[in-house]
Amino acid sequence: MPSIELLNIISQYISIYFGLLIFIGGLIGNLLNVLIFLSLQTFRESSCAFYLAAMSLLNIGQLLTGVLPRIMNVWFALDWPDASLIYCKFRAYCFQLCSLASFTCMCIATIDQFWATCSNPRWQRYCNIKFAYRFFLITSFIWILHGIPTLIYQTHTKSVVNGTTRCEIIDSTFDKYYNYGFVLVLTSSLPVFLTALFGSLAYRNVRLLAYRAVPLVRRELEKQLTVMVLVQVVFNFCVIVPYIITYMFNFSVNLDINTIEYAVFQLARNVSINFFYLYFAVSVNY
Template sequence: MLTLTNDILINITKQVAIYFGIPVLCAGLLGNILNIIVFLSLKTFRQNSCAFFLIIMSFLNIGQLLTSLVSRIFITGFNNNWTETSISFCKFRNYCLQVCALTSSTCMCLATIDQFLVTSLRSRWQQLFNIKRAYILCIVFFIIWLLHGIPTLIWFSPVISRRTNDITCTITNLNYQQYFTYGYTLILTGMLPILITVVFGTLAYRNVRQIRFRRVPIVRRELDKQLTSMVLIQVVHNFFVVVPYVTVLIILTSTMPTNYPSNYMQIVLAIAITGFIYYLYFASPFYIYFCVSKRFRQQLNHVLFGRYKKRPVEQIISINQVLPVFQEF
C-alpha cells in the first residue's frame, strides 16, 4: 500500500513539474523580457533609480529561471538530474541560484526603499537615491553576493544520501549546512527581504496617500504613484510565494530524521509544489505591473505598437507641415 501511495505521489510531483513548471518558465521569460524592453525604451524609466532596480531584477530573474528552474523541471519532471553526474554542474547550479536569488531580492528591497524615499515629504530624503547611486549599489551588492556564494562552490558536491541511498547534490560540511539552513534560507531568502519590503512598502504607501500635498511636477507625481503601486503589490505577492517554500524547507531540515521516513514522498511533494510556487517570484513581475498599472499597459502598448501608429501621423505632418506635441510616457 505504501508503494502504491509513493507511486501516486511521484507521479503527482512529475505532473506539477511539467504542467506548472514549464508554463511558469515560459511566462516568466517572456514577462521579464517585456519588462526590460519597456523600462529601457522609455527615457522616463531609464533616468529613474527605482526603475533601474527593476531592470536589473528582470535580468537576474531571467538568469534564475534559466539556471535553476530549467534544471528543476528536468530533475523533477523527467528524472534527468545533471547534478548527480556532474560535480561542476552541481556546484554551478547552486552558486547561480544563490547569486541570482539574493541579488534579485536585494534589488526588490532597494526599489521599495527608493519609493519610500522619493515619496517622502522631506526633500533631503528624496535626494538620497539617484541613478548613479543605484548603479553603485547594484554593483556593490552583486560583488557581495558573488563572494558570499564561494562556499557553495567548495562544499556542494554529489554524495550518496543516507536517507534514500541515491546520489544527491548536497552540502558536505556540517557547519555550512547549518548556516545554509538558518542563515541563507531562513534569514537572507525569507525573513530579511520580507521584513524590509513590508516595512518600507507600508511607509511608501502612507507617503503616497499624502503625495497630493507635495509641490512636484504632475508627471513626476504620476510616475511615483505608478512605481509605488507596482512595487507594493509585488511585495504582497512575494510574501505569499516565498513564505510557504521557506517554511517547508525549515521544517524539513529541523524535524526530518536521518533515516528514511515513512512520509518522505509527502515531503518531496510539498517541496515540489511550494518550490514551483516560489519561482513565481521570478516569473510574475511583468504580469503584476500589467494588471496593477493602467499607465504601464499604455507604456507597453506605446513601446510595442507606437512606432507603427506614428507612420500615418508622420505622413500627415509631411503634407501639412504641422508638428504635433508628443509626450513620452
C-alpha cells in the same frame, strides 16, 4: 484517502507542467520587463525602474539555474548537477548569486520608493540613477564574494550503499549556514519583512503626495512605480511564506518515507517550492 503512488504522481506532474509554465512565462515576462524599462526615457532616468530591470535580468538567470534543472530531472531523469562536477558548482553558485541579488534589488526598489515619496529632501537625494548604479555594483560584488564558499564546499559525493554520485554540500557548518542563514533569512524572511515594511511606508507617503507641491508628471510616475512595487510585495508574501513554513517543518519533524504523511508533506513542499519560483517569474508591469 489517496495512495502514496498517486500523491507522488501528482507531485511529478506539478513539477513538470507547473514548472514549465513558470519557466516559459517567466522568461517572456522578464524579457518584456527589461525591454520596457530600458526603452522608455521616463523609466531610464528612474532609479527604481533600474532596480526592477536588474531584478528581471537576475530572475532570468534564476529560472535557468533553478527551474529548468528541476524540470529536466523530473521529466527526463537528467540530473545535470550529479552528472557534472563543473555544473554542480556552477549551478549552486549562480543560484545563490542570482537569488540574493534579485531579492536585494526588490528590497532596495521598495526602499527607493519610500525615499522618493518622502517629504524630506535628505532622503530624496538617494533616488538618482548614479547612486543606483553604484549600489548595484557594490552589492553584486558582495554577493559574488559571498558565493565563494559554495564553490568550495558544493561538490560530488559518492554513496557507500549504491555507489551513486550526488551534488551536495560536504561541510556541516556551511550546510547549517546554507539552510538557516541563506534559505530561511537572506532569501525568504528578511526580504519579506523589509519589502512589507518599506512598502507600507511608501504607500503612506504616496497618499500624502496630493497635498504637496509636487509636479504632476513626477507625482504620477511615483504613484505608478509604487503600485508596481506594492503589488510585487503582496505577491512575494503570498508565495514565499508557504515556502518558509514547509522548509522549517522539514527540519523540525521526522517522517517515515514509506508513510502517507510523508507523501502528503512532499506534495505540499513541492507546491511551495514552485510557488517560491513564481517570485522570479511574475511580471512587475501591472
